[in-house]
Amino acid sequence: MKKAATVYRMVTPDHLCPWGVKAKDLLQRKGYEVEDHHLESMEANEAYKEKHGYEETPQVFIGDDRYNYDELREKFGMKQDPKQGETYQPVVAVFAVAFAMALTTCWAMRGGLDAIRVIELFIAFSMGVLGILKLQDLLGFSTGFVQYDLLARKYVPYSYVYPYIEAGGGALMIAGLFTWVVAPIVLIASGIGAISIIKAVYVEKRDLNCACVGGGSSVPLGFISLSENLMMIAMSVWMMVKA
Template identity: 70%
Template sequence: MKKKAEIYRMVTPDHLCPWGVKALDLLKRHHFEVKDHHLTSMEENKRYKEENRVDETPQIFIEGKHLGGYDALREHLGLSPDPQEGETYQPVLAIFAVTFLMALSTTWLTLGSLSLIRVAELFIAFSMCALGIQKLQDLKGYATGFVQYDLVAQRYVPYAYVYAVIEAGGGILMIGGLFTWVVAPIVLIASSIGAVSIFKAVYLEKRDLKCACVGGDSSVPLGFISLTENLLMMAMAIWMLTQAA
């Protein structure tokens, strides 16, 4: 026999509460028989909260007992908070996973085989482009995080913006092997500075910082993954130079 639940959520012609939608979905996926009550106007929503002395909607009841809002429901079901709280490497790992698969599919399309060298080249170049996009979409927010640890940006803030362009532009040109003798040395210098800056901040000074690698308002901790980003860029630049020699 299914457990019974009731939910009071805001559903108006102008606004559909996303937390209400997600709460309803959770209840259904956990096999509750749900009675869905719609609060169809801002006034009705406000009145419901005042009458029931709650600060938010949706509000959920399980087997007639008041549970609370969306967060309380997730906790009741043994689920992690939404949105995720605290530090996470998920944004960077997601980028690396997608760019690696892009490198595989592109190599197969162009060569008809999976050349490990070409896969590695494209993986690094695609990753540079993707990470550069993350920085370029909010340059000011990204720069605020970058200047906290980058040795050059601490002395000359506009370098933070230059670094984002170097990363994205370098990746684009490296995909096609264009202007190698200009691009590769610039990328090598910028990524070397980045690697030294991160090593100093994290491993020598033991500072607890967020990485600006995925742009502003990052929840990614500065550390090994961030250092790896710069080391991959250094390796790519050196490899391109040896291939062009």
């Protein structure tokens, strides 16, 4: 017998409820035949919730059981959407993509893989991407950064400059331009950052989120965050030695 479910979701000319779309898709992927009811205005949506005493839509009915979207995911053994709580996923995604870009760029430039050049490009690309993530919301980044960076806590405007140092340093390091200007600046900034994280996490034992991927991040401040600064330190020193 075909499994059946009923969904009540908001579908208006101005708004398509994303959780409703996802609920219907999830049911269909699980093999359910979906009876799809549209609430075609904000007024209709509010009236439906008020009439039945619901706090939200979509509402999903499977037999005698009722679910909201989060409960439906839980029924199928899935995590919350969006993911809640601390996660290293943003940093892992940046490093994974940067490494893939480093491999393909090295191959395109040299017709093969050079381990040292791949590492150089990986760090430089990582710096660039992490800088972009910070620059997309400077105010949000600054709010998180001043909670632990020693220099930013003393001089707040530095928190607005740091993302430019990181992104600009990464871009210039790709081509090895202005090494004796760029590398020392990046070395100082990343050195202060590393000391700040060690002090906040390992000395003071503070439970903070890292601003490494921008404001509002749920990435825990810790070793993964420290790795960003350690890579920048290593790249700065290597570029100066190489020059």
